Amino acid sequence: MSHITAIGTANPPHRFTQTQIADFMVRAMQLSYEDSRRLRAIFNASGIAHRHSVLDDYGRDNGFTFYSNAEDFEPFPSTAKRLETFRKHALTLSTASIRNMLQQRPGFDVKSITHLIVVCCTGMYAPGLDVDLVKALGLSTQVQRTGINFMGCYAAFNAMKVADAFCKSDPHAKVLVVCTELCSLHFQKVATDDNLLANALFADGSAALLMEAQTTASLSLRPESFCNELAMEGENDMAWAIGDLGFEMKLSTYVPDIIKSGIARLTASLLERIDKQLADIQFFAIHPGGKKILESIEQALGLDKIANEPAYRVLNQFGNMSSPTVLFVLHDIVGKLTHEHHGQHILSFAFGPGLTLESMILKIETH
Template sequence: MSTDFAPRTAYINKISTVVPEHDVHEDFVAYADSTFDLRRKQLLFRRMADRAQISHRWSSFPSLADFYGDDPNSVDTATRMREFERTAPDLAVRAVDGLDLGDAASDITHLIVLTCTGFVTPGIDFEIMARCGVPTTVERTQVGFMGCFAGINGLKLAHHIVRSEPAARVLVVSVELCSLHMQKTDDLETMLSFLVFGDGAAAVLVTAEESGLAMDSFQALMIEDSRELITWRIGGVGFDMKLSGKVPGSLARALDADTMKIVLSGAETSSIDMWAVHPGGRSILDAVEGALELGPEDLSASRKVLDNYGNMSSATVLFVLAEMMDRGDTGSGCAMAFGPGLTAETMLFHAS
């Protein structure tokens, strides 16, 4: 008897993306501008904000003062987590509803929830079951606290599930409320990191049905001597983010020809038609574009997402893939997302 087994290809059939209703980007820029005692820091921050290529970032509260009052450092982590519990499930449910699953929601076999900006249980997965028609027998997994590259990790997990269980219908939901973790400081690097983050959610349906984006392979990379360049720790007044200004340079050096041969399974960079690069910030996109010698249009989807939403942590690369699907892009693709470690998670895919 033959023991040969040919795993099925897993496809991203649909992606739904949503953001909260309040645009707080200009509100934050005005607030941050007032936190610096030194005129030199204030001018430098303004210059960097003008060059950030971000027009909008979204939050569930109308303004920073609405939630934080006069001093963000007076709002402890417990208060922030209560706000996460209040608002994150609604955003996640809106994303799932955007898939228009209808009665097919009852056919979902696996639910994967991604978040690194809050913790609560019973939580987002329970709300999705209760409000979206997903059965309570669904196999549930939460990918927590991995950071911005977790969007790729969620897709990777769905890919493995479908390849081992071809009848599986996997729902991947990312929800991030980055705006809950702002703090008051006159440290320029920290305030510049707050400048790029916003809130958003994405829901993805992954099955063996041959429609959408076919996921081909995944590759994880850890960049040497970069462990402290991006860190994410739980503090007393929210989660403490460190995003070093050295990240773009480290990425540019790491994405050399030998590394890209591994990422692209031996193919040439020129063979990739679609680049779904996590827009962690303008300088990160510029670094990737320069290192890979890409053309000005190659990262247009990533730059559009950055401009309209900022960096929404794990949801962001899913927004980029959604933009490509909405545009009807075809050919071979490479997705990349970066996060703590410094780590890069990559995915090869194709669309016809």
């Protein structure tokens, strides 16, 4: 048996409006009048009001601290500089989300953690963030460490599946999952369609989750079923590559349509495993990869927009933070649960390169 007993979230201190970021992007990308209008239209239609970054440059019009102060922003930051900055900030942000998580488990001894799973696709170094967390938190040096890297927005699902397996194989397992992404380090200034869209969506954040084989927590979420699907026709519509000037995102406007075409079949397969219907689901935790993705899923499944409100709320206040984002949505839902919700279910989705569609059913348990 496995139980999610706590979820925590954190963001960097620098919070910007979409207008502030758009102003920065227009200048940095040296956009023409027409491209500037197109970028602002994308930003205005994104459903995002605010985003966070470890960099303060996105709210400045001069005196940049990470980017060059030259008019053409050259020399543009190298991949090495971006990864040095990742290493500088990732641990602080990760420990902040863990502290937030531990507030839900007063008295929990972090030394009892048996497994640590670290998820990231926006930075890497070795010894890595996992080792830094062991030192910073005072975890046992024998804690079993697993890294899930470069899988993108759906990676939290892989982490939860691994944690679920650990708990089912070890009755004493206490698994800490940490998803930390600094997407804003990888801003690209070439005015391609992919970059215009990516620059409108992505942001920085961290989420931490505790999964235990046994628990006395008053509220927990029990994974009942996982199911994934590969929509191979979308293989070239979402991708993430390492370039000389940071990590480069490919994100086409066809992604919502591809997800829409496959989400009903995936949902049916998932629900069939626990002999449930969509009408049996009370809550939805959908990764807000973008406003159009949320709308496409609602159309495909016949969902009311109100049922999807947690995803819209996270998108509006934080943007798309890649892997932690779906945990932000779950965190939003959990914060409103009471004993009256015992036995009810949460259906969750996330999407990423592949094109990968992940799904999960969680059962709410209260004691």
